Amino acid sequence: MSEPLKGKTAIVTGAARGIGLGIARKLSELGAAVSVWDIRAEIKDGNGFAPAELRQVDVSSLKSVEEAFAGTLARFGAIDILVNNAGINGPVLPAWEYPETDWQRVLAIDLNSVFYCSRTVIPHMRERKSGRILNIASMAGKEGVQYIAAYSAAKAGVIGFSKAIAKELAMDNVLVNCIAPAMVETDLLAEMTAEHIRATRAKIPMGRLPQIGEVASLAAWIVGPECTFTTGFVFDLSGGRATY
């Protein structure tokens, strides 16, 4: 297999399982040295996959992120790619019944984390005049999905943040893009109701959910050497659901 990412280093947050694990594995297969940042201390269902580094980090804490970055930079010497993937769904409830503590938790893990990791890594990328940042948003951030208002708001925030910093970094060769997947079958679905999952699947014209491998392949292209003139963009992975 060709290794277009050979010599590159990547941080992938929330990659101890699910979509992040799929992205970390794909980037590794393409030659990158990958540092997995996750609140979990172990890879789940890795089937033998061992990243170059596994670091326990709480991405909703700026202090934890800054400490992790110092450690990862000391280990690898340079960071080329940051994938902000860590996230939670939160409860499925009407907004007027949504506990304030859950609202704060979802915003902290899904949105503040993207700001914290980006602001920590960007000065290094600017200095090197090279970098790729990929943020995993969601169709919920584009459409707004009923009963997951906090998640929808956080993911819309991720999209707005990405577009803003993409412009700030346009002359630094640091490209910032998002992927907005439809519902993917991962452990995240354990936080959702069966009715919510059924209703979401029914919205997809292709009649199925995307696979983790499909997210990982798109992610690899976005952070890879062939993506050179696209920044501030949201790549949909929605089986025809997205209308804009």
Ligand SMILES: NC(=O)c1ccc[n+]([C@@H]2O[C@H](COP(=O)([O-])OP(=O)(O)OC[C@H]3O[C@@H](n4cnc5c(N)ncnc54)[C@H](O)[C@@H]3O)[C@@H](O)[C@H]2O)c1
């Ligand atoms: N599964 C879906 O349907 C779907 C759809 C669209 C977007 N997404 C997004 O994709 C991303 C990954 O989702 P997934 O389905 O793989 O979820 P998942 O629950 O399987 O994995 C999320 C990972 O994030 C980690 N994590 C959670 N809080 C953390 C914290 N504070 N610090 C560090 N790591 C933390 C978890 O330990 C876990 O390994 C999320 O941002 C999610 O919102 C998922």
